Amino acid sequence: MITLGVDVGSLTGKAVVLEDGELLAWEVILTGPDSVETATAVAHAALAKAGLALGDMAAIVSTGYGRIVVPFAQRNVSEISCHAKGANRLVPGVRTILDMGGQDCKAIRCDATGKVTSFVMNDKCAAGAGRSMGIVADLLKVRLEDLGPLALEAPGDGVPVSSTCVVFARSEILSYQREGTAKSEILAGACTALASRVLGLVKRVGLEPEFAITGGIAKNVGVVRRLERALGVEARIPAEPQIVGALGAAIFARELAEKKAKRGDRGAPARRSSLGDGGSS
């Protein structure tokens, strides 16, 4: 049985093809302005790698902020459930997951089957999210992937950078630059700020080992090391932290297909939909 999971995120689109639970192929592309196009492009790219087509899929599940508009998915599942499911596969025994995406950040607790038992999401502000690192990298003219290692060059926590607001942090960083503060110190400060912001999320959801970090920022050692130090545990980082959500979606697709097969393909009962144009004032 082959299934497909598509994760349309704010910065990147991800797709994973699974065959009987084994990873067959995956792809990551940058998100374009149109979520439907992004979903279609990344799905086809992943399928092409496996030499398959959409019609070969037993089921397709979408996730990510663009999940609702993916035309070829039979079901959409929230990225929170998908990350738990995917992390459960990649990091056996995982119970707490910190997912740091481009636009938002969430701390998730799950049980042995990868079902969510509790979760916390950051505020709408970008200060706790990956995008804030992009802003910092741009300001300091550093490549995003060099940011983490550079930040580790500073011995301590770096200079204080606001964890509250990106706009605020921006003005602070500009004044540090004017004062000639070393890049590594500023980057260390930015990583400390981000770590302290997401640390609150982990504390609120409650830390229980195994602890895994997923999403793009998992690749930033500057942030990861600081989080580990503050939490006193080692973080497990899946080999490809960005595709965890899409993998989870593909697993959900497999479960969906199995259920369908059991019911003799009668289809799931329709949920009651909301009442059309009814209520809006």
Place this chain on the structure above:
Amino acid sequence: MTGPARPAVLDEFRAVLRDPAAVPRAWKAAGGKVAGVRCLFAPEEILWAAGMLPYPLPGTPEPVRLADAWLQPCTCEFVRNLLDHALDGRLAFLDLLALSNTCDVTRRLLDVWPQCMPNTPVHLVNNPQKLLEDGNREYFLEELRRFRNRVEAVSGKPVAADGLREAIKLYDETRALMTEVYGMRREDPPRLSGVEAFVTAFATSILPKDRANHLLRRLLDELRAAEPPEGFGPRILVTGSALDDPALLEMIEEVGGVVVADDLCTTSRWFAHRAGTDGDPLDALWRMLNRRTLCASTFPTQARFDRILAMVDEFHADAVIQFNLKYCHPFLYESQPLRKRLEARNIPLTILEVGHDRSGFGQLRTRLQAFVEMVEPS
């Protein structure tokens, strides 16, 4: 939509929500006077007895524009939105604004409103915030008398005991009918959806109560005759600060939750208790208001939590969604204590921050969907 046909009378309630101000405008056109009401302690019965239409001010889901010159931008978006309506002339029909002593920002309207609509008098019923106390009777009754005097002066009509008793009777009937409508949500699946119940309660709060009672009786008949709608997914209780927009409930039901009960000041809070017509009518109103420990601005807090837990039991809710309107401080402070009460009973809760202008609804949908997926049996 799919599924069995829904009661036709619901369309009448939906029509009210599409343009709530049409109701007071029509009243005004017929020669009546209108009082804007904010919060639950300025009794509408007194206004009705004076021939005025009480209009519990609803907002609109749009970004705040003009009000930021008067109220600082990090305060309640709902109140600032109402002030926008006052400033751009959408509330020009008001003959009186009747406020209650509730949150900081509502009280602040006492300062700001006269600057924005100088020709509309404002009266604040200075209700005690500490309720369920016999000791507040003398004070609260004097506040109700002062409100009555002000209403008499504005309306030009005396409010006699008999007239007030009649008004209470009418309102009690509305409250009884609404309670009966909500009772139908105890069934599994509920006989009406969360959005339908919200629309009914909210529209009823806007309509003149004689008209509303007529519609509610029709609704009850039609609901008894109709097939119940299909309802799958976890049964959810929604509680929180002022909600004047069904969009949140629509979203919960779109992602698979079934809203079986709501604890909101636009809905069940206003019909939770009846006054009765025994004895002095002001005294009857006091007895009812003294039990309205339903807003986070009131004390004792435990009474509010107890009611939420009782509603969880009564409506067989699997989970609770508490939404906080952005910057609604009283409810923000109480969310963690409420979480503890629910955790002690093993009832899942999610706390959401909601922008009155629907900002951040994309992320909100993810949170709601994940929560419904979490409480759904797998």
Place this chain on the structure above:
Amino acid sequence: MEEQLEEADHPPLPLPDLKVVEEMQLGIVDGFAEVQLAKAQGKPVVFSSVLLPKEIFQAMDVPVVYGNVLGAYASIFGLSGKYCGIAEDLGTPRDVCAVHRCTIGVACADERDDFFNMAFAVPDLALANNFPCASEAKSFLAVVDKYGIPHHVVDTPIRSWDGELPDHAVRYLAGQYRGMVAFLERHGYRMDLERLREEIAFTKALNTLMAEIEICKQAVPAPMSAYDSVIAATAPLVLGKEKRTLAIFERLRDELRDRVRRGKGVVENERLRLLWIGVPPLCDFKLVNYSEHRGAVVAKNLVELLAGFMLDPALIDPQYPFESLARAQLENPLNPPGRGLIDYFVRATREYRIDGVLGAVKRTCAMLPSVQRLTKDAIQRATGVPTIIFDLDGVDAREYDAASTHATIDAFLDVLLARKEKAS
């Protein structure tokens, strides 16, 4: 004291300008420690809002931890980021009042910094008051939940009535204060009405002294720095011990009168006089004196009201203790609606011969900022004096930016100086 703080790696408090205020500052620290003594003796300690009648606590010998005073001190010591963070980890939303977030953090932390090990004791009872804002009565829920202690709320009506204060309101609030006494009596304390009358007489005497001090502060040049004023205004909270407090305030008054006689001001060449109408910058306390480097003195400050001591002595009659307390509280300019505060500031602008008004807006305050805007208009209309409204969360250090605050104040001073030059 200074040593202790340096050991704990906190920024030391600025040194007061007046010797007698420095003494007060040290007395405050000693006062904080008294709660430990009471705790050791097994007395139930009360966690309370600041704006409840201290006279009742004193007449009943109740040891009190004033929650938001500790929250304020956390900010003053540069620890607001830490304690706000602790409160947020416990689920306190970041949008609620920074002072109360700090307070929740201090009260609910598992471990505290040195100062708080002295000033905070695990409470046995909690009292709250919904005056003048919701935060006062709501933030204590976290503390009640944490320690599972008996609690009681005092309900204070706002002053919504035009004209004279109506009797039903005075009776109601007096009844609320009697309810507070009954709560404390249920938990082992006894009220001695004679003591209460003495305490009220003391408050009256203290407020009379404070009114005389305010008259001195109106002199040109201003004899007292803003920082000293803040310390003096909050000192009675912890100084207790009537005789000593009265004596120290008498000395302060005399010292100020002497300065006024000699024409000695806090700055050499006083050029401007300012009024501060927002929440003070606790995490950078020096800021209240910042404008002095340009010859501008903050001659009057809102904080003098916040500690709850600036009551009108004319309203206080020791024969009717509860009614006096109720009347004074209801007429407190802080009590909403805003006209009380607006009138107070308009009067202050005239009496303290103010040239410009600093309206720092604390983002997380639901109560004051909207009044500040109205105050600006009222002062402009009545006196022509300009106000600058600017964002300043001077409580949560994570949201505070000294450089931009200095720039704002400096730019405003430029405007004021140019105005003054043009006028002369």
